[in-house]
Amino acid sequence: MAKETKISMAVIRRLPKYHRYLAELLTNDIDRISSKELSERIGFTASQIRQDLNCFGDFGQQGYGYNVRDLYNEIGKILGLDKNYKTIIVGAGNIGQAVANYSKFEKLGFHLQAIFDKNPKLVGIRIRDIEVKDVDCLNSYLAQNPTDIGIICVPKEHAQMVADIMVKHGIKGIWNFAPTDIKVPDDVIVENVHLSESLMTLSYRLNESNLFNE
Amino acid sequence: MAKETKISMAVIRRLPKYHRYLAELLTNDIDRISSKELSERIGFTASQIRQDLNCFGDFGQQGYGYNVRDLYNEIGKILGLDKNYKTIIVGAGNIGQAVANYSKFEKLGFHLQAIFDKNPKLVGIRIRDIEVKDVDCLNSYLAQNPTDIGIICVPKEHAQMVADIMVKHGIKGIWNFAPTDIKVPDDVIVENVHLSESLMTLSYRLNESNLFNE
């Protein structure tokens, strides 16, 4: 079914957006769509949509277009949303708590198993019915509880150390909110959320466009 | 000083990373660096670094390299980090609170003026010494208080409505955390933080690499 060529990052980063727009079509009871129609909604060219989807299979039908539900399901599978991931969060500060409470999380198959922090004021509190553990227990916890995904929400100074412990215990993917680049072996996936970079980009664009003059 | 050609988004999104690595060099008391050395640290090619920096001016010196402090300051200016932005947050849930408490925020020149929510349980509480106002007051607040940046942290159903109010009152930039694409006039800048897209990308890459097998 899936083609064997390497998919570019540009294509991969568009997949969630397809998934989101298809979900929206479903809620609007639209059960079929052409690349041209989808193009008008999503803002990619029809050509690009067909090109993108063809990386993964022949989901369309000439003269008809795409079946919305089928395509939605297929993209969900491609994204791995049918899988379950044992997940932990390290760092229970603002961002850690927000991520822990982030409801979409469980829906995507990420099951939060444990939360760690080193601040004694946070250790022991409950977030989503999960008691925050002392980060000193991280090593032994991971040794006993095989975990797929680690979410790093600690200050940048501690991010690499936390990542090292995670990697040592076989964590396969890291969602990194610390504003630093962590080093991991090639077979570990890191996805960064660098909020300050996003904010700086906004700041740049405001000034570039000369919309902002004090 | 600055060249007049249009800067590509690819270059813009690398600027914050230059800024971050230069800050790190400064804390390590390194006061000069060549594109080659920086390349080894930051992971871009030396050629790309020179190409990128030359979009904005001649910051280097042949035979010497770049002065770290000067370059850091220049990039800060290019990013508009020397400016101040009056900022509000709409939506005081998990993400709204995390953003409000996000300390880097003020350092980058984003000054939080007000927070709004429609949940009566949140209205009246204090976050960072700012009392959460009822979202019904948003319109009149903006009419009386010129604001540069709006941060949207409401559920996707309400994001467009909030954006419309912001735009009506002349907000210039929107930092959007709602998992939807909002429509604004061309002269308003939108920077999206789509957490679930980031998570889906992580999920895809885990499965693609076959690191993850249940």
Added chain:
DNA sequence: TAGATTGTTAATCGATTAACAATC
């Protein structure tokens, strides 16, 4: 001066768009 390293042009690579034959 000689060595180092930039700024910049040219070459390459990759991603997007256009075109159209295949086919439902």
Added chain:
DNA sequence: TAGATTGTTAATCGATTAACAATC
């Protein structure tokens, strides 16, 4: 069947990398 729309190849566009003359 005729019309619509895909899948796919070819053309274009843009971004990255390589090369090197300029120069500190």
